[in-house]
Amino acid sequence: DWFLLHPDRLQALALCSINLSASSLAGKEMSGFLVEQFKKTGLPPDKFCFEITETAIIANLTSATEFIISLKELGCLFSLDDFGSGFSSFAYLKNLQVDFLKMDGIHVRNIESDPVSLEMVKSINDIAHLMGKKTIAKFVENDAVLKMLLDLKVDYVQGYGCDTPSVLV
Incomplete structure (x- = not known):
């Protein structure tokens, strides 16, 4: 909503990173809500990067992968935060679309x-x-x-x- 009220700031924005909690990945509610908001507002998805910690992805690997795929289809970007903190970081990296x-x-x-x-x-x-x-x-x-x-x-x-x-x- 803030970006809709300040289109000049949106225009000047290179990338807006948004931290997501592990609970945001647990179900389909958050991804559905975000997809709906991008479609409703017309905000450019490629200006938004969602940051998810490595531990949150490991704890919710299936739902996190589905979450990422659904928003990447719109053009959103993803960052894997705190990379290297887990024991199997490289093992699953090839399968994550970050x-x-x-x-x-x-x-x-x-x-x-x-x-x-x-x-x-x-x-x-x-x-x-x-x-x-x-x-x-x-x-x-x-x-x-x-x-x-x-x-x-x-x-x-x-x-x-x-x-x-x-x-x-």
């Missing part, structure tokens, strides 16, 4: 001092790119980490090392 992998910050924040974390970030980034997915590194808190991520060719970064949060309303 556009972005948002790396768990636990791997990112110490890459300048922890060679294992650096290799995990590098591996996630390389696999994601091989699969045609973009990567996002969370918890980028300083210039050293930012430079290392740029050298690895991570697509997007997020954290206080890049900028402080702000409200654009």
Whole structure:
């Protein structure tokens, strides 16, 4: 509704990311509601990216997959948040139609001092790119980490090392 009242902001918007809870994936109500809203409002689905945590997808794999498929058919994008936090992250990645992998910050924040974390970030980034997915590194808190991520060719970064949060309303 806000975007309908502020079409200039919608026009200027590159992408709006929306975090979804695990309970949003449990049934078909939320996906049906969102499909209905996109059809009713005419908002451009390709400007909306739904973020779902890896643990939420694992807990609801079948319904999460159906949820993703139903909204991707409209043109929505999806980000797999906290990627790398689970034990079988790569095992199911080939079957998930997500556009972005948002790396768990636990791997990112110490890459300048922890060679294992650096290799995990590098591996996630390389696999994601091989699969045609973009990567996002969370918890980028300083210039050293930012430079290392740029050298690895991570697509997007997020954290206080890049900028402080702000409200654009």
